[in-house]
Amino acid sequence: MKVKKGIPVIDQGDRLGFWGGKFGGNFVPETLKKPIEDLEIQFNKLKNDKNFIKERDNYFENWIGTPTRFIKLNNLTKHVGGAQIWSKVVSDANGGAHKIYNATVHCLLAKRSGKKVIIGDTGAGYAGKMLSMAAKKFGLKCKIFMGAKDIKRQQPNVKAMKKNGADVIPVYSGSQTLVDAVSECMRYWVANCDTTAMCVGSTVGPAIFVRICGWSTSQISRELKDQLINEFGEVPKKLKLYNCVGGGSSSFGFWNEFMDYSKKQVEFIGVEAGGPKNSKKHAAPLTYGSKIGILHGAAQYVNQNSDGQIEETESISAGLDYPGVSPLHCFLKDTKRARYTAASDEEALKAYQIVTKYENLRPSLEPSHAFSVAIKEAKKLSKDTIVIINSCGDAYKDRGILEKKLGKKYVKSN
């Protein structure tokens, strides 16, 4: 299994949509074959269509706001005392997270295919919030499926969705988190695919959704590459890119443009959610050696029991609280192009405290996982190593959890 050079990774799947011959695919009910095929045809055509790219870039620039900042974290660098620590502040994007890229592209596609309604899943609430924003912008009706547990813990984003006119549909089945929200959303699509477009909130789901999402978030690394060349005159010789991995959309987008560099020059480090320190449950299938299984239409490493029932996860971060992971990351893991590790709930909280103490930056709990590992590793790295963390979400949505765990002073600036 190998990553091919010169071909976008999203296009390296085989005829049936499998990366490396075994990750991804289309394990879907017959009813969805047709809408998926329609979407494939549409996307394959439009991704090479100059007018469509222009339209996309126009919205990215003038509505989402590109580029997001690339900043040096001077105080943190000094405090850690090792590599130079930088951040790509993707939470600058309209709405406060990377989920806006995928949501915008899906709405553009839905609009062109004449659909009037768009549906989506959400965990942290960002994917839902962004889809509700984009739907409003493009005049589409919007329905968001969200686990009842997540509705409780991510209220600021729920309020935003409702304000944008979206229907937020609570999902009470199973663990009442993201995994159940995605299942319910897919079920709704099965029953309404003739009139309704579906947006999957990360690089997961049937192959076409993995591809569209990865294509959309790749905006992050396109910008970063330019910013690096502006700053250093070249892509640095020792570059390390840290990103949290839930489904894997922000990390994939953060890395895509650097895929063809050697991993000695540009290393990718994906940080999964290890869950509470003292709990057996986690959301880190790549780190803890979960077996390959089928979840939401795709083959992937996924937490499951020996029978194939999907196991419950646990993480302080709703956005990472998912038992599976993108087929793209399974592929990058098995080809050894990327390295994966995990941070616990406690470690993420600690990292959040450190970052907010030294910098004027408030990463949400998801990127705090990446900060945790980056800070630990940066200590041991040389001063000419450039460590970059994708700060892909803003902590505003987490204020309730942060206040409970750390006390009021950590949220007062909100």
Add this chain to the structure above:
Amino acid sequence: MLNPINLAFKNAKKEKRPALLTYTVAGDSSKKQSLEILKAISNYADILEVGVPHNTPVADGGQIQTSAYRSIKNGIKMNDIFKIVSDFKKSKNSKPVIFMGYYNMIFQYGENNFLKKCKKSGVNGLIVVDLPWPENKIFSKKCKKNSINFIQLLSPTTSNKRLKSITKDSHDMIYYISMLSTTGGKLKVSPKKILANYNKIKKINPNKNCVIGFGITEKTISKFKNTDGLVVGSQICKEITRSLNNRQNPVINVSKIVSKLRKKIS
């Protein structure tokens, strides 16, 4: 020799009625009770679909989800499900059994092991909801080699070209999903339209036994008398839930419903 599924259709045809297929979830509400239910409804149904419960079902509506979660919560395992079938097959008026489930359960068991075990316990056919054509080509061939019917699904969104290819690759029985819906949805398409699609499929190959499922209940079943077979699932699962809530015996209540269904098409 006719395989048991084909034989069941043939017998129904002799009586000039569609075959009645029921769907219940293995282990709902307990291993013992689900076996009793199978035995009881065998008196009226021709083919029994046994649902293999999965906890991330992407095509099942509320009623079947409830049954599946109930069964999983009670600790049902794949091997228990095989045991239920083999026990059922030992009973005196057992009927052909079709497993209906999601591919991950087969994948984790190992395709070959799974089929071996199916054969041993007396499973006659498989419906794998999330293994569509052409992804299922290799597995369906394996099934055939093991004399197990792989049942292809067709839906209102299936193009004519696909209808032909899928029918060609199908075994004795095919399953037409009546409408865009998860299981348990209300019939939202007119029977006339459903039957028109059904006839289109029959024209492609009249020898394949084609059943219609989704939205078939006591209320709607008699509108589809001129078909090869009809599947009732959610109404039965709902009845189990209702019986449990009212502290009644699901075995008795479910067999009453199945007997009524049978009368409506006889």
